[in-house]
Amino acid sequence: MKLHHLYLTLLCIVFVSTSNISYGNNISNEIAFLNNDNKWKINTENQISSGKSLRIRLYLEGAMLNAPNVFGSDGKRLMRDDLRVSPFTGINYIPLTDPYQKTIKFVNLAVKHKHVGVGSLPQYSAITDSASVFGVTGENAIVDWVFVEIRSANNNKQVIATRSGLLQRDGHVVDVDGVSDLLFPDLADSEFHVAVFHRNHLGCMSLPVSGGDLIDFTNPQTPVFDFGSTMGGRLNYTGLCRKTNQYGYAMLWAGNFNADSAIKFDPPKDDHNILMMETLGFVESGNFSKGALGYFQGDYDMNSKIKYDNPSDDKNMLFAQVLLYDLNLQLLGNFTYFIEQVPTRNP
Numbered sequence: 152m153k154l155h156h157l158y159l160t161l162l163c164i165v166f167v168s169t170s171n172i173s174y175g176n177n178i179s180n181e182i183a184f185l186n187n188d189n190k191w192k193i194n195t196e197n198q199i200s201s202g203k204s205l206r207i208r209l210y211l212e213g214a215m216l217n218a219p220n221v222f223g224s225d226g227k228r229l230m231r232d233d234l235r236v237s238p239f240t241g242i243n244y245i246p247l248t249d250p251y252q253k254t255i256k257f258v259n260l261a262v263k264h265k266h267v268g269v270g271s272l273p274q275y276s277a278i279t280d281s282a283s284v285f286g287v288t289g290e291n292a293i294v295d296w297v298f299v300e301i302r303s304a305n306n307n308k309q310v311i312a313t314r315s316g317l318l319q320r321d322g323h324v325v326d327v328d329g330v331s332d333l334l335f336p337d338l339a340d341s342e343f344h345v346a347v348f349h350r351n352h353l354g355c356m357s358l359p360v361s362g363g364d365l366i367d368f369t370n371p372q373t374p375v376f377d378f379g380s381t382m383g384g385r386l387n388y389t390g391l392c393r394k395t396n397q398y399g400y401a402m403l404w405a406g407n408f409n410a411d412s413a414i415k416f417d418p419p420k421d422d423h424n425i426l427m428m429e430t431l432g433f434v435e436s437g438n439f440s441k442g443a444l445g446y447f448q449g450d451y452d453m454n455s456k457i458k459y460d461n462p463s464d465d466k467n468m469l470f471a472q473v474l475l476y477d478l479n480l481q482l483l484g485n486f487t488y489f490i491e492q493v494p495t496r497n498p
């Protein structure tokens with residue numbers, strides 16, 4: 152074979168093999184493609200037309216507990232950011248990568264928070280410039296990671312896109328750069344539900360929105376889904392998607408340590424057990440009242456410490472949450488109907 156024939160043959164092989172690579176799969180044909188190094192890249196030209204950046208705002212009850220008299224530029228109270236700067240050590244305990252794809256201590260967060268589409272890709276799952284993201288103080292300082300699902304407007308059990316984002320002290324949910332609105336590169340629908348979740352709180356879902364306006368879960372007037380009286384018996388969940396605090400803010404319910412869809416104190420599948428396991432695993436034995444510092448599921452008030460024994464312990468906060476729940480009229484410690492007001496998603 153002559154040399155230029157060999158060259159042409161090689162060229163053909165290269166051409167055929169590259170044309171066989173699936174550029175993007177069906178998830179996101181127009182916006183993501185496999186680069187030569189086999190890493191996903193986003194085509195920024197198409198990103199603008201096919202994706203959506205959403206403005207979402209929410210409060211977590213745990214981070215709002217005992218929040219100081221510090222207010223954002225719009226006059227609303229800021230959550231504490233004790234996981235970013237521990238009041239005990241000054242250390243940041245917030246992970247640099249999406250915790251919803253991992254097991255945190257004893258709880259596999261990926262069981263409930265399953266990514267679809269491009270949501271789990273590395274560029275959407277990692278904080279690359281941690282010094283700048285975690286260096287921000289004030290209203291835009293980072294509180295923790297949250298998980299956001301986009302659900303079909305026609306079928307509120309169907310998840311069509313997901314992202315993990317960062318929560319700022321003023322409640323804004325931002326991208327992994329700590330600043331931008333949360334981008335859903337593969338969201339093409341014009342109407343959808345937005346469901347927000349946190350690893351130790353109960354989630355909440357909006358009614359259908361177009362994404363043009365702020366989706367403000369901190370405002371009790373924002374229309375959200377609840378089961379109403381469809382669960383039968385005397386249970387009426389109307390208005391119980393979120394908890395409203397003394398300042399009139401709506402917040403996600405704290406105490407869901409095992410990251411399922413209910414808040415429970417007594418077995419089985421109770422949240423109390425997670426705090427016990429974390430305590431046994433991480434607190435110096437015989438010194439339960441000292442607690443342990445870090446990024447824990449049983450940290451009800453998100454103060455960077457799990458504490459089992461009195462005083463100001465996470466166990467009693469959980470117990471009080473269950474006892475004082477609006478529908479727990481008999482103040483039962485083993486109340487089992489404290490459930491997340493979000494329909495169970497399709498697998």
Ligand SMILES: [Ca+2]
Pocket residue numbers: 290291319321322323
């Ligand atoms: Ca903000």
Ligand SMILES: [Ca+2]
Pocket residue numbers: 406407408409410411412413414415420421422
């Ligand atoms: Ca739970």
Ligand SMILES: [Ca+2]
Pocket residue numbers: 449450451452453454455456457458465
């Ligand atoms: Ca705590």
